[in-house]
Structure formats: C-alpha cells, structure tokens
Amino acid sequence: MSTNSNSRPVLDVPAEIVLLIVDHLDLHDLFFLSQTSRRLRSISKRNWVSKLGEMPVEDKLKFWYGLAYVLPDYWACRTCCRLHSVDPLDIPSSYCGRHRIHGTRLLYGYNLQDHHKQLALKYKRLGYDHALEPLLRPHEEIFGSKKYPLQKYSARPKIDNNQFLLDERWTLTPKASLKDRTPRPKCNVTVCAHMMLSATELRWNHEGPKWVISVDGLNERLFLQLWENEPYKQYRCSCSKCLTSLAVEMDSTCCVVVQAFHNYGPFSSPEDEASEVHLRNAQTISIRRVRQWSEFLSAGSLFVDSDAVA
Known part of the structure; x- marks a missing residue:
C-alpha cells in the first residue's frame, strides 16, 4: 500500500465494485460521493435538480435530511422542502x-x-x-x-x-x-x-x-x-x-x-x-x-x- 498521504485507495477500486456500492447508497450519500473526485462523479453523475424535481415530497425530505445530518451549518425544512442556513x-x-x-x-x-x-x-x-x-x-x-x-x-x-x-x-x-x-x-x-x-x-x-x-x-x-x-x-x-x-x-x-x-x-x-x-x-x-x-x-x-x- 502506498505511504503517500495524498493517495486515495478508493480510486483504485475497480469500477464494477464501485457501481455495486453505488446501487445500494441512499440518494444523499450518493450526492456526497459525487463531490469527492472526478472519477466518482462520473460514476455517480446525476442531474440533481432534475432528479429532485421528479421525486415525491417524502423522498425529497429524506434527501434534505440526509444532507442536513452531515452539514453543520444547515438544517432541513419540512415546510419549504429545502435546506436553510443556521441563524x-x-x-x-x-x-x-x-x-x-x-x-x-x-x-x-x-x-x-x-x-x-x-x-x-x-x-x-x-x-x-x-x-x-x-x-x-x-x-x-x-x-x-x-x-x-x-x-x-x-x-x-x-x-x-x-x-x-x-x-x-x-x-x-x-x-x-x-x-x-x-x-x-x-x-x-x-x-x-x-x-x-x-x-x-x-x-x-x-x-x-x-x-x-x-x-x-x-x-x-x-x-x-x-x-x-x-x-x-x-x-x-x-x-x-x-x-x-x-x-x-x-x-x-x-x-x-x-x-x-x-x-x-x-x-x-x-x-x-x-x-x-x-x-x-x-x-x-x-x-x-x-x-x-x-x-x-x-x-x-x-x-x-x-x-x-x-
């Protein structure tokens, strides 16, 4: 295994394995994965705005709550079905x-x-x-x-x-x-x-x-x-x-x-x-x-x- 602190072992995983993992991720986890590298973005690429527009409200809220669980400066709003910045x-x-x-x-x-x-x-x-x-x-x-x-x-x-x-x-x-x-x-x-x-x-x-x-x-x-x-x-x-x-x-x-x-x-x-x-x-x-x-x-x-x- 490389001792380079900048190495990214996940990028060495075969694409077939990554695709199997991607198929089992919730949408909010897939979103975060797509932000990590160009390779993983190409595998998990989505038109997020279009994707959210097609989803029922319950699934949209689940997506926003999944993001809010990780992002410290935002919270998920049930009324607006969006994230809001923390006041x-x-x-x-x-x-x-x-x-x-x-x-x-x-x-x-x-x-x-x-x-x-x-x-x-x-x-x-x-x-x-x-x-x-x-x-x-x-x-x-x-x-x-x-x-x-x-x-x-x-x-x-x-x-x-x-x-x-x-x-x-x-x-x-x-x-x-x-x-x-x-x-x-x-x-x-x-x-x-x-x-x-x-x-x-x-x-x-x-x-x-x-x-x-x-x-x-x-x-x-x-x-x-x-x-x-x-x-x-x-x-x-x-x-x-x-x-x-x-x-x-x-x-x-x-x-x-x-x-x-x-x-x-x-x-x-x-x-x-x-x-x-x-x-x-x-x-x-x-x-x-x-x-x-x-x-x-x-x-x-x-x-x-x-x-x-x-």
Whole structure:
C-alpha cells in the first residue's frame, strides 16, 4: 500500500465494485460521493435538480435530511422542502420574529421547533459544545394578570442517549384574597399536540382554594378536584399518541404544579412521524416568514463544479 498521504485507495477500486456500492447508497450519500473526485462523479453523475424535481415530497425530505445530518451549518425544512442556513439567534427561548398560533403558547417565550432538535442532536454528535449550549439553555418566565392566575413556566431541554428530552413545568398560583370568591376564567395549558389541560380556581367560604382541572385528548377525559387539605396528591397520565407524560398536583402553598416530560427521540428522517408528531408548533411558520429570516440552499447551489475536485 502506498505511504503517500495524498493517495486515495478508493480510486483504485475497480469500477464494477464501485457501481455495486453505488446501487445500494441512499440518494444523499450518493450526492456526497459525487463531490469527492472526478472519477466518482462520473460514476455517480446525476442531474440533481432534475432528479429532485421528479421525486415525491417524502423522498425529497429524506434527501434534505440526509444532507442536513452531515452539514453543520444547515438544517432541513419540512415546510419549504429545502435546506436553510443556521441563524445563531434562532433558539427555542427567543421569539426571533416567528408566527405562532397555539393558543396559550402565544404567552410563552419558549418555542421548540423541529430544526432546533435537528441542530442540537447534530451538534452533540459532532462535539460542537459552543453551538449546542444556546439550544439547550434552560428557560424560565413569570406572567399573569388580575383576571388569570399568576403562572410560572420553565423549560429544561437536554440530550440523553441521543434522545432529545424536554421537561416543562407550569405553576398556577391562587388568589391572595380569601374574600374574593369569584371564579377565575379557565387557564389553558397546551401539554402536547394532543393534550390540553384546563384549570379553574374556586373558593368556598374559608376552606381555601379548590382547583377544578380537566385534561382533554386522552382516551377518556380526566377530571380532577384538588383541595387545600389534599396537598401532594399527584395524578399521572400519558399521551396515547406521542411520548409525553403528565403529572398534576397541588403543593403545600395551594399552587397547582403541572409537569410534562417529552421525549422527542433521535435525529430522524421525515418518515419517522412517531418522534415528530408531538412537536406542538412544527408547522406554524409560514413560508413567507421562513424566506425572510433564512436563505434557501438548493441542490443546484450545493453541486460543486467538476473542475473543483480531483
């Protein structure tokens, strides 16, 4: 074997063997192979723009996700079926000009999207800790009004065993005055794409607060009543359509604590709907908005001129 550091043993493989290998490659792998040398380009040559134009949307997305898995500065967009360049200011805890439509989620400054998961898992695999840190930064905020209960919200994402996990917590605070027995309007919490929790605080004489809580989206609707004399009584349930578990309890201060734990799975191709279906706002960005804050990267612009490779 040659000791020349510039030698390329793969170029010495007979063309028949290379063709057998090429026949078993996914399209995105074939694309990367075509960028390595003139010889391999001639073997794997394709009109990529034309090829993509003939493919169904599912196959196009698989191609872009395959490229995004390798390219550190780009992510694959389901909405546009293209690659977009990474915006370092686009993190889950930043509004970043996005259009959101999920009810009470409009109140929260935490907006996890599919590409955040893509990039976090990729940066973790590549060891890009500096780029990973903002995507996994914990988020906390407090909001409310005289009309609605004071709410504390926190989101703590992490990656464990190549799985993207998110721990969310809402704390609903009762009224300060025992004299005010007027029921407050319902406070809605979007647990996942399938479950919605509603909480209403009532007061009866001086018995302390009573919370009436319902959870829609389960096989059977969950209906709870939490009283001041029953702190720490916890109720648990899980979503039947995604990997989300829910726990509800009232603590010693009569606050209702709602905790949701999500497993968004590994970096996955678009056909793996099980790991993507419960991203609550994965489709809330309009194409017009996307074009405003991130540039397209098409197959044509990715393709390197043959003169640029050996």
